[in-house]
Amino acid sequence: MVDVVRLSQIDETSRGDHYHLTAEDRCYYLYEYTSHRDYSFSATNQLISNLKKKPSQADQPHYWYKGQAIGTCGRALGAALNPAWLGIATLVPVPGSKATDHPDYDDRMERICRLMRQPAPDVRALVRQAASTTASHEAGQGDRVTVEDLLDLYAIDETIAAPAPQTIGIVDDVLTAGTHYRAMHTALAARFPNVPIIGLFVARRVFPDDPLAFGGL
Amino acid sequence: MRLALNDSGPALAPISPRRELGAYEALWLEKGATFKTLADRFALDAEALPSDFVPAQLAEQCAAEVMAKLKKAGVHQFGVRIHHAGDYPAKLRDARHPVELLYYRGAWEITETRCVAVVGSREASPDGIRRAERLARELVDRDFTVVSGLAKGVDSAAHRGAIARGGRTISVVGTPLGSCYPKENADLQEVIARDHLLISQVPVLRYAKQAPQHNRLFFPERNVTMSALTEGTIIVEAGDTSGTLTQARAALHQGRKLFILDNCFQRTDITWPARFEAEGAVRVKTPDDIWSALG
Numbered sequence: 001m002v003d004v005v006r007l008s009q010i011d012e013t014s015r016g017d018h019y020h021l022t023a024e025d026r027c028y029y030l031y032e033y034t035s036h037r038d039y040s041f042s043a044t045n046q047l048i049s050n051l052k053k054k055p056s057q058a059d060q061p062h063y064w065y066k067g068q069a070i071g072t073c074g075r076a077l078g079a080a081l082n083p084a085w086l087g088i089a090t091l092v093p094v095p096g097s098k099a100t101d102h103p104d105y106d107d108r109m110e111r112i113c114r115l116m117r118q119p120a121p122d123v124r125a126l127v128r129q130a131a132s133t134t135a136s137h138e139a140g141q142g143d144r145v146t147v148e149d150l151l152d153l154y155a156i157d158e159t160i161a162a163p164a165p166q167t168i169g170i171v172d173d174v175l176t177a178g179t180h181y182r183a184m185h186t187a188l189a190a191r192f193p194n195v196p197i198i199g200l201f202v203a204r205r206v207f208p209d210d211p212l213a214f215g216g217l
Numbered sequence: 218m219r220l221a222l223n224d225s226g227p228a229l230a231p232i233s234p235r236r237e238l239g240a241y242e243a244l245w246l247e248k249g250a251t252f253k254t255l256a257d258r259f260a261l262d263a264e265a266l267p268s269d270f271v272p273a274q275l276a277e278q279c280a281a282e283v284m285a286k287l288k289k290a291g292v293h294q295f296g297v298r299i300h301h302a303g304d305y306p307a308k309l310r311d312a313r314h315p316v317e318l319l320y321y322r323g324a325w326e327i328t329e330t331r332c333v334a335v336v337g338s339r340e341a342s343p344d345g346i347r348r349a350e351r352l353a354r355e356l357v358d359r360d361f362t363v364v365s366g367l368a369k370g371v372d373s374a375a376h377r378g379a380i381a382r383g384g385r386t387i388s389v390v391g392t393p394l395g396s397c398y399p400k401e402n403a404d405l406q407e408v409i410a411r412d413h414l415l416i417s418q419v420p421v422l423r424y425a426k427q428a429p430q431h432n433r434l435f436f437p438e439r440n441v442t443m444s445a446l447t448e449g450t451i452i453v454e455a456g457d458t459s460g461t462l463t464q465a466r467a468a469l470h471q472g473r474k475l476f477i478l479d480n481c482f483q484r485t486d487i488t489w490p491a492r493f494e495a496e497g498a499v500r501v502k503t504p505d506d507i508w509s510a511l512g
Contacts, residue, residue, distance in 0.1 A: 004229075004301075005301070005302065005303045006228070006229065006230055006231060006232050006301045006302055007228040007229075007231045007232070008231065008232045008233070008234060008299075008302050008303065009228070009231045009232065009233045011233040011234060011235045011236070012235055013234050013235045013238075014234065026227075028227065028228050028231055029303070030303045031303035031304055032303065032304055032325075034324070034326060037326075041326050042326035042329055043329055044303070044304065045326075080228060080229055081227060081228060081229065082226060082227055082228060082229050085226065085227045085228075086227075089227070167227075169227060198227050200227070203303075206296075
């Protein structure tokens with residue numbers, strides 16, 4: 001495991017930064033992404049910035065980095081996961097903010113999931129989003145989508161719901177408030193009761209002046 | 218093979234920052250624990266985490282104590298970096314006794330920039346202070362981050378020079394977060410923690426429990442980390458028994474560049490400059506000797 005970054009678990013020291021998460025949620029992340037700073041701030045900010053490049057920019061030279069970032073994230077997450085778990089898990093990518101008919105529809109999380117092992121694990125976009133929303137990282141403070149908004153938009157894709165998953169990993173790039181995770185968890189738990197669900201994130205968001213709110217406990 | 222690796226859970230040996238923080242502090246409370254004994258222990262199992270050696274309940278108890286102590290000391294926000302977790306700088310592994318866990322306040326990402334340490338005597342001469350400030354300014358102008366301790370004299374001058382020039386600075390301290398030595402640098406430490414980066418590898422509970430004379434041993438160890446974090450160390454001035462020389466030895470051992478200002482060679486009361494030059498240190502007659510070596 002030399003050079004393999006292990007997953008860190010959201011615990012009492014970091015849960016407050018992601019206020020939609022509860023003590024029962026099992027969420028794991030690899031890195032910390034610093035909010036309100038640009039891509040040049042850190043290697044993780046650069047990785048996430050490359051990952052979020054818009055598909056409508058696919059004809060531009062810098063778009064090449066998106067593919068690189070997808071590969072990096074898929075390999076890093078795959079190496080940090082228990083192969084026995086990955087062998088039986090169903091990975092469910094969080095849908096991008098744009099619906100499939102939008103020019104910026106982005107399947108980056110699905111591609112990351114497929115790269116986590118060879119042969120590819122069971123990756124199913126079980127949660128579909130009916131309409132586009134503003135991406136969280138582009139939304140103003142008051143415009144952010146809520147858990148309820150998302151639950152209205154989310155629907156289980158019944159065409160791929162069988163066989164029922166044994167265990168589910170919800171996969172996303174950045175854990176911010178936990179809004180998408182909470183909505184995904186609610187939708188999936190309602191459809192597949194008693195199936196264990198975890199969250200897997202490339203990075204969790206921290207604020208530049210608020211690393212880990214350890215003292216706030 | 219440890220239990221964690223046999224876990225049927227989703228992640229391989231996942232890391233809980235709170236549990237590791239508590240376990241690391243518990244290891245430091247064991248009799249005779251030093252950076253060397255801890256490093257030797259982890260060297261036997263390159264994949265071990267502190268929690269592999271400590272009962273969960275003890276780790277939790279220590280974590281709670283650390284939180285309470287730091288909060289009481291006015292530290293309301295801080296982070297940790299843990300070996301094997303994301304954002305732990307691989308360059309720290311070049312230290313002879315690499316640390317498994319660090320505390321910090323401020324912007325950790327500054328460690329990813331090009332860093333150079335400026336260090337020297339606590340009882341610095343006026344010329345030493347002037348040189349440290351000038352070097353810090355020149356490093357900032359070349360987009361390097363200045364790294365130093367928080368001692369009186371050269372260290373403080375380097376930080377102040379970098380801050381005044383609008384640059385970045387990292388302070389690696391020999392006290393836990395929430396303590397400051399010397400007291401007169403408390404304001405400077407706070408500015409660095411708020412606007413730059415303050416790093417401590419000193420265990421909070423052990424420091425609180427042992428006598429001050431034993432806590433002095435943490436100071437030379439932070440010099441080793443300071444060197445590991447940087448591309449090179451510039452020694453402005455230092456006596457034959459200075460803690461700065463710990464950093465000089467560490468820099469050479471770690472394959473970092475070691476720069477010694479020419480004025481050190483001109484002194485007749487010390488012998489270390491020639492000794493380190495023979496081992497590969499660069500004698501700095503003009504600042505260009507530094508810039509050309511750093512590339």
